[in-house]
Amino acid sequence: MAKTTLDQNTTPLYAALQEHIDKRVIPFDVPGHKQGAGNGELLKLFPKSVLEADVNSMKPLDFLCNPVSVIKKAEDLMAEAYFADESFFIVNGTTQAVQAMIMSAVSDGDKIILPRNVHKSAINALILCGGTPHYMYPYFEKKFGMSSGVSLENVKKAIEEAPDAKAILLINPTYYGIVSELEAIIKYAHHMGLLVLVDEAHGAHFPFHEELPPSANKLGADISAVSIHKTGGSLTQSSALLLNTDRISRDYVKTVLNLTQSTSASYLLMASLDLTRKFLITEGRGKLTEVLNLVRDARNRINEIDGLIAFSASDFNDKGCFGFDETKLGVNVTGIGFTGIHVYDLLRDEYNIQVEMGESHNILAIFSVGDTPRRVNQLVSALNAIATRYRSEPLDMTFKSFNSTEALISPRKAFYSPKKRFLINESIDMISGEFVMIYPPGIPILAPGERITEEIVNYIELLKSEKGAISGLEDSEANYINCIEEQ
Amino acid sequence: MELWFNNKHTENVNFSIAVEEQLYHGKSEYQIIDFFKSYEFGIFLALDGDIMVTEKDEFIYHDMIVHVPMATNPEIRNVLVIGGGDGGTVRELSRYETIEKIDMVEIDEKVVRLSQKFLPLTASKFDDDRVNLYFEDGVSFVAGLKELYDLIIVDSTDPYGPGEGLFSKAFYENCYNGLSEDGILVNQHESPYYEDDAKEMKKSHQKIKKTFPISKVYQFHMPTYPSGHWLFGFASKKYDPEFADLEEWSKFNIDTKYYNTRIHKASFALPTYVEDMLNEV
Known part of the structure; x- marks a missing residue:
């Protein structure tokens, strides 16, 4: 265990929750299942200990929208475990963490540099806040049909093309585990006056073993979104947002988070974050x-x-x-x-x-x-x-990958523009008004505002013929796509 | 003083044996291991609290898991046993002088060593020159097998705990690939009687049926197993155990307490409800 200032063996949030359960406080608040007493069906799936822990916020258990006691203490421990100054517990998935991160850094009309292989949550954040993406196209590994990481060279070029960009978003690591030239990029971006945001959804385990790549906060990133539930082992949908506060204010991030965060934060999720942090460290x-x-x-x-x-x-x-x-x-x-x-x-x-x-x-x-x-x-x-x-003959994959295309209008403008529905195979050369992706990974094949190419249409047809779970489109059969009417 | 060993046969059914003495209790990397001496069944071995083998009824299990495939194809030379840590299956196989090689793959060495100490009745033939012991996961041993066996016997625990992978489709397929063109696979096939056991039995049969051209199930009476009614699976690339010439087997001159060629034929005749379950999958 690394040297720490705080006592990482403690679990302040879980301890308070257990104390509350042990007191057998009579619940005349929500949730209405009243520890399972109201609906026996729940008890078939969830043991009583789970339903007893499913409580609402109250003073002894702190409030996620403005944590001051046991949640704040648990967040401080999380921050220390991840080499960050501050942390926020997230109960709406890392999607919310990514969105809050972006919305804290850019607002209407601001530019943000990001690799094109981002998760859709990042582009969704731009629809919400009005920021404009300036994409970097990472090296493409043809043999494996996947995007690789981003080099310092990629970043220098992007900043040259978009000198007014306020922030840069990086992925650490990609879904397949590839790490970008992170340390050098963070230094350079800071030198150029950009905020560095990191989507660390797949790197929750990084700080806890020296043979794993370093975590972004340790390298000086300003803010990172970490899916503790993915490789850390907490319950699904629980996550953390980690800050280094030299360039960004905790209070502002908190305000942004509260725009979209549930006011009925789940104590099952939060307690699992507390217990998982202790376990990991x-x-x-x-x-x-x-x-x-x-x-x-x-x-x-x-x-x-x-x-x-x-x-x-x-x-x-x-x-x-x-x-x-x-x-x-x-x-x-x-x-x-x-x-x-x-x-x-x-x-x-x-x-x-x-x-x-x-x-x-x-x-x-x-x-x-x-x-x-x-x-x-x-x-x-x-x-x-x-x-x-x-086994059969190796597949010829030459046609089975695609290049992303240029973004012609911002995601927000594309999202709110008037659209017309076309058959996907008749939409070549039009501007997409929708996302197209398969989940996982949730990385858009097309994002709103991007040009549809023949290659992309072929790729979508391949995914359909292989029964990939296509999402993002209004048409649940994925036969039609809404395109933007060009003036 | 009365000391009773209790084995839960289902959530609502107990099977109890009066115990004279506990001989061993310990834990391996994989499971909890106990040996008891009992008044009725002699010495018995339990893994994770379930009875695996007793001195009194082990002959039924080991006769039926070995002699049925051996009588179906007396030409069997190379045999692979997966599991079987108590040694009873290897002991029965070693009685055939025509068998050239017996490889046994048991994940838990501790079960073998303790059986040698406490259950010499079954663990008596590990030192036969033809026997090679491998202490590793059978799932990995059969994946990508280069050499071919004439017979693979899966003498496993239940499909939860350490034995889980020995009931997987990939395992059965890899066994198929590791068998010669007239190869046979016999496996511990659970019981049709209690609901949970029956579910596993059906799942197992479904997977084997998809993999082998011939897949049958045969039964025997196992007093210490849940319901006493137990099954083995018989999967084969070429030989049908019901139409085999069993006269050849008599020439081996092997004394048996349970198996005979009449029981061989009869054991494939299953109760109607069991037939129905098997036909469902």
Whole structure:
């Protein structure tokens, strides 16, 4: 455990919650299930201890909209664990953290530099606040059909093109674990007077093991959004926003957060953040050593299977890859004749294994503190079985990726412009009024305001034929797209 | 003083055995291990609180898991046993002089070593020259097997805990790939009687049926297992156990207490409700 000033063995929020439960306070407030007494059906799924912990805010348990006691103490501990000055607990998912981060940094008409492979929540934030994106296009790894990281060179060029930009957003790491040239970029951006925001949705475990890439706050980022629930292990939808306060004010961020934050914050989620932070800082290093051993072994064994590539840092071009999170086990499956989307479905439907994501070229398995050697053996065994049983000629993937296109109008303007509905395959050359993506990863193939190309239409058709879960469009069948009427 | 070992057969059904002496209690990396001496069943082994093998009825289980495939194809030379830490399956196999190689893959070495100490009745043949012990996860052992076996016996615990992966579709498929062209897979197949066991039995049958051209189920009477009515799966690439020439087996001159060629045929005749369950999947 790293040296800390605060006592990281304590869990102030969880302790207060447990004390409240033990007092058996009679609830004449919400939630109306009254610890499960009101609806026995809930008790079938949730043990009584869960329903007893599902309480509303009150003075002894503090208020998330303006934390001053036990929540604030728990947030201070979280901040320290992540090398940040301040933190906010988030109960509306990292989507809200990303949006609050962007809305705290830019407002109507301000420019923000960001890589095009951002999560849709970032572009949604620009619809809400009116900021204008200036995209960087990270190096594209053709063999794996994915965007890589961002180099200092990319950033210098972007700042040259958009000298009036107020902030830059970075991703640490990408879904597949690729890390940008973060330290140098943060220094340079600060030197040029930009705020540095980091989407660290997939890096919640970074501060707790020295063989993992560094976390953004430690490198001096101004603000980062961390999905503690993803690789940290807290309950789904619980997350944290971390600040270094040299350039940004905690009070302003709090005000922005309160624009969209629930006033009935879940104590299940918040207590899970408190407990998870303690676990990560006290036991995380040992557990993550085990995880790293497991994933390294799995990589080696999968790479022995003909046609599969469990990729890692050495497979990527150094124009975009400046570090790698080994706990993200991405596997290129096109060598056995399938798309990642197909293998993702096969694994679940035929082999009872749910991986995180399947895309055109790859599947992605996430390793975290809950994994066991025997479960990992089952994953490798299933990939072995699939490769033996279903193998066919390697897929020709040359047409199965796409380049993003230029953004012609800002997301906000595009969102509010009058639109007309077109069949997707008749929409080439028009300006999209909607998002198109598959989830996961939730990275837009098209964002509002972008030009639709033939390549993109072909890519969408491929996703449809492989039964990818397309979202973002009004048309739930994904046959039509709303396009902007050009003046 | 009365000391009773209690094994929950379902949430609402208990099976109790009066215990004379507890011989061992401990924990391995994988499970809780106990050996007891009892008045009625002799020495018995329990894993995570479930009875695995007793001196009194182990012959039924081990006769049926070994002699049914051996009588179906007396030419079997190379055998792989997955699980089977108590040694009873290896002991029965070792009685066939024609078998050239017996590889046993058991995840938990502690079960083997403790069985050698407390259950020599079953753990007596690990030192046979033909036996090779591998202490690792059977799931990984069969994934990408280069050499082919004539028979794979899955002598596993239940499909939760350490045995989970031995009931997975990938495991069965990898077994298929690791069998010679006339290979046979026999597996511990749970019970049709209590609801939870029956669910696992059906799931298992469904997966094997999709993988092997011949997949059958046979039954035996196991007094210490839940309901006493237990099943093995028989999956095969070529030989049908119901139409095998069983006369060959008699030439082995192996004395058995439960198995005989009449029981072999009869064990594939299943009660109607069991047939119905199997036909459903």
